[in-house]
Amino acid sequence: MYPESPFMTEESSRPPSSVRILSFNCWGLKYISTLRNERLTEIGNQIAAADPQPDIVGLQECWTQQDYNAIREKTKHFLPYGKFYFSGIFGGGLVILSRWPIEESSMTQYPLNGRPAAFYRGDWFVGKGVAYARIRMGPTRRDIAEVFCTHLHAPYEVEPHDSYICHRTAQAWEITKLMRGAAERGHLVIGLGDFNMTPLSLAHCIIETHSPVRDVWRILHPNSSIGAAKDKVEQMRNVPMPNAEYNLTQNGATCDSALNTWRWNKAHKQRLAKGENVQIEPTVEDPHAKRLDYIFFSSGSHHDATRGQTSAEWTLKEANVGMTARHPTLYCSLSDHFSVEATLVRSLEEPLAATSNGPWALPETYLPIETYDEILATIAKYDARERTQRRLRLGHFGFQFCLTVGCLIGVWWVPTHYAAFILMLISSLSLSVGVIDGLMGGLFVSSELRALKEFEWEVRNTRGRALAREERLKVANGS
Structure with a gap:
């Protein structure tokens, strides 16, 4: 048993029998998001009014300290x-909010995290990563929840043409390692956020295969959608066109819902702007809605090798899409996403984890070999792209440098001050643009290529272990 935390209160000294979790993308981009202050203030009001009240909240796109406060x-x-x-x-x-003390926290940035040249997208500039909090819910080692809140790189094109799919895959791999490590410590693991992926996509499969966490929605709704109704992967399932209510209650759609005012057409938005409380029937067809927001959890199932027994401590009670209520006076949705919420309940039996020491051995699980080959092919494709980008950017720097020198030489020969000024201006701009491109090619791209090498090594190493496991199974089966 751990000694009492210096943050321990009377409430946190009594281990909880259940945990209510809420994850919500607030769409709070400063200067960009419409009605940001009004919406985020109301988000606070509605979280406070939630029934049941959440115990742990993870927020994404809460960009400013003002909105957080x-x-x-x-x-x-x-x-x-x-x-x-x-x-x-x-x-x-x-942001992570908690009913219980946060003993430790950290922010781990993803090694592959967008490109500075795509300044209009901003993923690189915000330093996307994993927010971590170690939450003390009670006095013993089993009364710890390790919470991982994230926002993966946004998809700007449809897969497989998404040029950032390598980034998102690598990010899923990184957060998976963190959650698996927490599970091996025997703690309750909660991963939540806007993962910008659809169910059963490559990133989703990586998370559920290489860590013991499970997607709460698919536990309760294993046949729920794996994309928007208009997407090819969903059309291949030959299911009827869902309405907006079905997408919320059965498919867990948190984004692009027909009920979200920020996805409405221009005419409806204009009516809202005039103060009209426009209503959309929940039975309307909803071809664009999809699930991008997730709660994953590891039940705290531990295996005691000395006794040959396993105990399951946490189980899922319910999950739902929430924060669908609109602003009471502006009549707009609180964000361009809805929240995903879940309740975990605790077994009343004393788990073996309380009497056993050391890290917990988790069973090895692997993706199909061809999936690792797919990841490696994606890495190779992106690696070739970035090497070409580096050559082009460094070549552009060389060209701009030569142009700058040429303009400076030309100043000596021009007959007027006006022409000299034009040449000096071109020289300065050329050198500035060239230096920026040179820094991107020489520093950023080189750094990204090294991160790709690390990612490639990890995938190849895991693939090798998966192959070795297959060989062992073949020998054991006598084939």
């Missing part, structure tokens, strides 16, 4: 512990 002010009476995570140039937008 506004939400904290509304919720601190039942979520007294909170952390706003700092990352990148503009901040990662990640």
Whole structure:
């Protein structure tokens, strides 16, 4: 048993019998998101009014300290512990709130994380990563929850043409390692956030295969959608066109819902702007809605090798899409996403984890070999792209440098000050643009290529272990 935490309170000294979790993308981009202040203040109000009240909340796209403080002010009476995570140039937008003390926290940036040249997308500048909090729910080692809140790189094109699929795959791999490590420590593991992936996609399969966590929605709704109704992967299932209510209650759709005002057409938005409380029937067809927001958890199932027994401590009770209520006076949705929420309940039996020491051995699980080959092919394709980009950027720097020198030489020969000024201006701009491209090609791309090498090694190493396991099974089966 661990000694009492210095943060321990009377409430946290009594281990909980259940945990209510909420994950929500707030769409709180400063200067960009419409009605940001009003919406995020109301988000705090509605989290506070939730029934049942959440015990652990993970927020994404809560970019400013001002918005964080506004939400904290509304919720601190039942979520007294909170952390706003700092990352990148503009901040990662990640927040974790808790009913119980946060003993430790960290912010781990993803090695592959977008490109600075895509400044209009911003993924690289916000330093996307994993916000981590170690939450003390009670006095013993089994009364710890390790919470991982993240926001993976956004898809800007449809797969397989998404040029950032390698980034998102690598990010899923990274958070999987962190959650698996937490599970091996024998703690309750909660992974939540906007993963920007659809169910059963490559990133989704990596998370559920290489760590013991499970997607709460697919536990309760194993036949739920694996994409928007208009997507090819979903059309191949030959299921009827869902309506908006079905997408919320059965498919767990949190994004692009027909009920979300930020996805409405221009005419409806204009009516809202005039103060009209426009209503959409929940029976309307909903071809665009999909699930991008997730809660994963590891049940705290531990294997005691000395006794040959396993105990399962946490189980899933319910999961739902929430935060669908609109602003009470503006009539707009609170975000361009809805929340995903879940309740975990605890076994009343004393788990073996309380009497056993050391890390827990997790069973080895692997993806099909061809899936690792697919990941390696994606890495190779992106590696070739970046090497070409590096050559082009360094070549562009060389060209701009030569142009700068040429302009400086030309100044000596021009007859007028006006022409000399034009040449000097071109020289300065050329050198600036060239230096920026040179830095991207020489520093950023080189750094990204090294991160790709690390990712490739890990995938090849895991593939090798998967092959070795297959060989052992063949020998054991006598084939």
